[in-house]
Structures are given as structure tokens and as C-alpha cells.
């Protein structure tokens with residue numbers, strides 16, 4: 304689920320009076336998602352998504368997230384567009400939470416992405432990176448290498464409850480990543496959570512990207528590594544080289560990777576697997592029994608980490624020679 308905060312029709316109608324969206328026709332909570340409360344809302348002017356930002360979102364970050372969606376949309380990236388209030392701002396208050404209205408994006412996410420979907424998402428990620436290059440706001444990535452150890456220290460004492468040897472294995476990966484994380488790769492705006500549930504398709508064609516609430520300023524190639532993890536592994540945890548080739552092919556057609564970025568892919572992919580393993584592990588151990596959130600399995604990402612540990616070259620992810628420069 305993701306409706307943590309309930310709203311009354313009266314409060315919603317009052318909230319909407321600050322917008323030029325017409326009359327409220329209907330609204331209902333959306334079960335998907337894990338971070339914020341989302342509602343699908345129909346007004347006489349069209350369909351919208353209303354988001355109430357919950358406690359993991361820092362209100363100070365909202366101008367970055369909403370400004371980024373506006374910026375990307377202005378540059379032709381299909382993503383939700385924040386709706387301006389009558390006073391020109393995009394952030395309001397509803398039920399005691401910061402809240403925003405964004406445009407509704409048509410399409411649905413792919414439960415079983417194909418090779419073609421992987422190619423499309425690679426190209427869309429690269430287009431987003433290029434479109435973000437002149438975005439003026441910055442946001443540090445709290446979930447990059449320096450943020451992993453504090454998260455790990457909180458989960459480590461109970462990690463072996465999930466699988467024997469989990470703590471020792473993760474400790475070794477974390478130490479390796481802290482010692483080998485690159486600092487010299489191209490930086491820009493990254494989505495940082497471009498999983499299949501955040502990419503919509505209409506038929507075979509990608510119709511848009513959503514959920515920019517982990518977006519930040521970080522290594523562009525790290526975003527590619529996140530997508531390799533999220534899109535190119537099968538249910539049995541095997542890496543699908545054909546999907547990897549398609550995703551990387553789609554990406555590099557739009558934005559070639561430098562030799563250095565390509566060479567660091569195994570480290571970046573291992574780090575990205577650790578990052579999602581850590582947040583999943585933390586949630587696994589701390590989400591109260593009986594809550595309506597679908598917990599995600601940290602072991603899936605432990606298995607990906609094991610895979611990346613033995614990768615020696617970007618060709619093992621399907622990267623074709625690109626004639627790249629350093």
C-alpha cells in the first residue's frame with residue numbers, strides 16, 4: 304500500500320481551491336508504492352496524482368524534486384509535471400503533510416520486462432541524464448557510499464536473522480566498496496531508483512518516468528548500474544546478458560560511456576546492489592508485523608552482489624565496444 308495519511312473530501316476540496324484545476328469529481332488512494340501517500344484524482348480539467356510526502360522525504364528536498372520534474376519535462380522528457388497553484392508555487396499542505404499535485408501519466412509498468420523494454424529504458428535514462436545537465440539545483444545522495452555504513456551499523460546486529468553469514472559477507476563488500484568507490488567519473492542529475500515500477504509503457508513504447516523522490520546529484524554511471532540491477536536479472540537471480548546488452552546499447556546510443564565509466568561498472572553495480580540490499584534489510588527488520596506495506600526481499604540483492612563480485616569486465620554486462628574516450 305501507500306496511503307499512510309487519509310484525507311477527507313472537505314480538506315481536499317479546500318486544498319484544491321488554491322489550484323485552477325476545476326471541480327473535484329473523484330479521488331481514491333493508490334495501493335502501489337512504499338514511500339509516500341498517493342491518490343488518483345479526477346477534476347473537471349483532467350486526471351492528476353496527489354502526493355502527500357511522508358516522513359522519509361525531507362520537505363527541504365521538495366523544490367529539487369519538483370523543480371527537476373519541471374526542468375526535465377520542459378526538455379522533452381516524459382515525466383509528471385507539477386501543477387502550479389494560483390500563487391505560482393507547487394507545494395501545499397494537506398492533512399498536516401507537505402503535498403503536491405502532478406499530472407497523470409498514461410501507461411503501465413512492466414511486471415516482466417523484455418529485451419526491448421530494457422533497450423528503451425537505457426535510452427530514456429541517457430536522455431534524462433543529458434536533459435538534467437543544465438539543472439541548476441543540487442542534492443547530495445544520502446544513499447551513496449558514505450551513507451551505507453551508518454545504515455549498515457543499524458541493521459548488522461540482526462542481519463544473520465535473515466540468512467546465516469549475511470553480516471560477515473556484507474561487511475567484506477562494504478569495506479571493498481569504501482576502498483574502491485570512484486570519485487572521478489562524470490556527475491549529474493540521476494534518478495537513483497529507476498526500477499520497472501517507475502517506468503511506464505504504452506505497448507512496447509516507453510511513455511514516461513515517475514517517482515523522482517530519490518533523485519540527486521551523483522555519478523551518472525551509477526544510475527546505469529542501478530538499472531542493470533533492476534532490469535537485467537531474472538526471477539532465478541541469473542543475469543540476462545541479452546537484456547544487459549540491450550540496456551547498455553540503448554544508453555550508449557544516446558550518451559556513450561567513457562572508458563573509465565565502463566571500467567568501473569562492476570564496482571558501481573556491486574555498490575548499487577549493496578545500497579538496495581541495505582534499505583531492504585533495514586525495512587525487513589524494522590517494518591512492524593501486520594503493516595500494509597509489501598516488504599522487498601534483501602536476499603535478492605545479496606545474490607546480485609555475489610554476481611558482481613566475480614565480474615571482471617564491462618563486457619560481462621553486455622557492453623559492446625563503443626570507441627569511447629576516457
Ligand SMILES: Nc1ncnc2c1ncn2[C@@H]1O[C@H](COP(=O)(O)OP(=O)(O)O)[C@@H](O)[C@H]1O
Pocket residue numbers: 305333335336337338339340341352383405406407408409500501513514515516
Ligand atoms: N504521475 C503519475 N501518473 C500515473 N500514475 C502515477 C503517477 N505517479 C504515481 N503514480 C502511481 O502511483 C504509484 C506509486 O507512485 P510512486 O511515486 O512510485 O510512489 P512511492 O514514491 O510511494 O514509491 C505508481 O506505481 C503509479 O501507479
Ligand SMILES: N[C@@H](CCOP(=O)(O)O)C(=O)O
Pocket residue numbers: 336337338496498500501514579582583599
Ligand atoms: N526500488 C526500491 C524501493 C523503492 O520503491 P519505490 O516504490 O519507491 O520505487 C527497491 O526495490 O528496493
